[in-house]
Amino acid sequence: MTAEFWYMLPAGVVIATIAMASGVGGATFFSPLFILGLGLPPELAVGSGLVVEVFGFGSGVYAYVRRQLVDYRVGGMLLSATVPAAVAGVVIAHFADADILKVILGMGLFAVAVSFLRAPDEEETAALEEMAGEDPESAETCLVTAEGEEICYTVCNTVEGRLISGVGGLFLGMVSSGLGELNGYFLLQRCRVPSSVSVATSVFVVAITALIASLGHMIQIGQGGLTGLATMGNLLLFTVPGVVAGAQLGPILAERVPDRVMEVGLGILFTITASLLLFEAGLH
DSSP: OOSTTTTHHHHHHHHHHHHHHHTOOHHHHHHHHHHHTTOOOHHHHHHHHHHHHHHHHHHHHHHHHHTTOOOHHHHHHHHHHHHHHHHHHHHHHHHSOHHHHHHHHHHHHHHHHHHHHSOOOHHHHHHHHHOOOOOTTTOSEEEEOTTSOEEEEOOOOHHHHHHHHHHHHHHHHHHSOSHHHHHHIIIIIISOOOHHHHHHHHHHHHHHHHHHHHHHHHHHHHHTOHHHHHHHHHHHHHHHHHHHHHHHHHHHHHHHSOHHHHHHHHHHHHHHHHHHHHHHHHHO
């Protein structure tokens, strides 16, 4: 182990703080940074980014489990699609051309950027805010939180949910991003599951899927020799502590920065990052 990547400690604190404040998975930030800033091969960058995301999401999962907001039945249903899809994504990432992976990641970041820059639909936002759940007598599922609040809702087409989350799992395994966004689309936008349960269940699914995918990447990297694993270890030695510290600062930043300012800033950041990835892939 060496101190080659010492600067990732302060960088990890800053990036993790922004990631936790915005609700975006850490790998969405770290994987492009590892590719563009450190010049790592995409598969090594993605694997390292997923390991970082697992540590970042760990505290979030623990908090949501304690608050009893995770719907384990829905989570298990989604995991049945995301885990095998993520494993397939890992295999594809280690056989696909590096520039193709950069293009896929760049296009994914453009999609994320558009979602941040697009002005929210007022009617849709109002509808989501007003929906506190269904009548317990007609709802399919009712959760009682640690605070005693009863949240009732019905999850819509589970086949569609597996398909959408499976696509997200595939992209998470390949380029470390996409699953959280697609889970949110299915649970919140399509099924109108209350936001607290949607977010908690999505974090639970993403954390487990990212853990499996990161292990898959480490196995694939290890098969290529110890050099890749040594580089990953040296990188994570400083990045992970920074992420753990930044995860505690994220909620503070979220309280002090207006949501729209955060969204526009991230939209611009991801647009620039996506452009750089596509430009670099085009040069090759």
